[in-house]
Amino acid sequence: MGNVYVFDHPLIQHKLTHIRDKRTGTKEFRELVEEVAALMAYEITRDMPLREVTVETPVAPARCKVLAGKKLGLVPILRAGLGMVDGILRLIPAAKVGHIGLYRDPETLEPVKYYAKMPSDIEERDLIVIDPMLATGGSAAAAIQMIKEMGGRSIKLMCLIAAPEGIRRVHGEHDDVDIYAAAVDEGLNEKSYIVPGLGDAGDRLFGTR
Numbered sequence: 001m002g003n004v005y006v007f008d009h010p011l012i013q014h015k016l017t018h019i020r021d022k023r024t025g026t027k028e029f030r031e032l033v034e035e036v037a038a039l040m041a042y043e044i045t046r047d048m049p050l051r052e053v054t055v056e057t058p059v060a061p062a063r064c065k066v067l068a069g070k071k072l073g074l075v076p077i078l079r080a081g082l083g084m085v086d087g088i089l090r091l092i093p094a095a096k097v098g099h100i101g102l103y104r105d106p107e108t109l110e111p112v113k114y115y116a117k118m119p120s121d122i123e124e125r126d127l128i129v130i131d132p133m134l135a136t137g138g139s140a141a142a143a144i145q146m147i148k149e150m151g152g153r154s155i156k157l158m159c160l161i162a163a164p165e166g167i168r169r170v171h172g173e174h175d176d177v178d179i180y181a182a183a184v185d186e187g188l189n190e191k192s193y194i195v196p197g198l199g200d201a202g203d204r205l206f207g208t209r
């Protein structure tokens with residue numbers, strides 16, 4: 001089974017508290033989401049392989065380390081996933097970015113695809129699927145399936161808040177995908193919103209309703 005990693009770093013938890021607060025305005029909400037995404041990316045990339053190189057410092061040659069192995073790809077699920085991308089790109093500016101557009105059918109609650117665009121070398125990259133809220137898990141599971149069908153093999157899922165129902169759905173369909181979250185909440189309400197959650201991440205990021 002894929003694993004679930006919940007980040008308990010004090011900075012992540014502090015910022016997540018302000019993200020949850022309904023009094024937090026759009027500008028601050030957007031900035032906090034980007035900051036938490038960068039902090040989470042720092043932890044998610046901890047196991048990236050390194051290789052040694054020699055560089056000339058102003059004093060003498062030095063044996064140093066640089067990233068080796070696969071390159072990174074980010075795949076935000078539109079639209080809320082976009083709010084986390086810039087924070088990660090500031091940390092890893094060479095990462096390529098794909099996009100997946102899904103919306104939830106209001107009656108069936110199942111995801112419906114309307115857009116997909118991936119880097120041409122998707123099979124050569126470690127991919128991070130990005131969605132702030134892992135609620136029912138339908139959109140994330142569908143996005144991961146689409147990525148696999150397009151050639152992606154090494155896939156992780158990053159979210160701010162996850163519900164147990166979403167974790168079970170993703171791992172039930174993709175037991176090879178690790179999930180990274182800042183928090184795992186109680187569950188879903190009758191409208192499939194995460195409780196206590198943070199509301200609608202897309203609306204709060206972009207100032208819509």
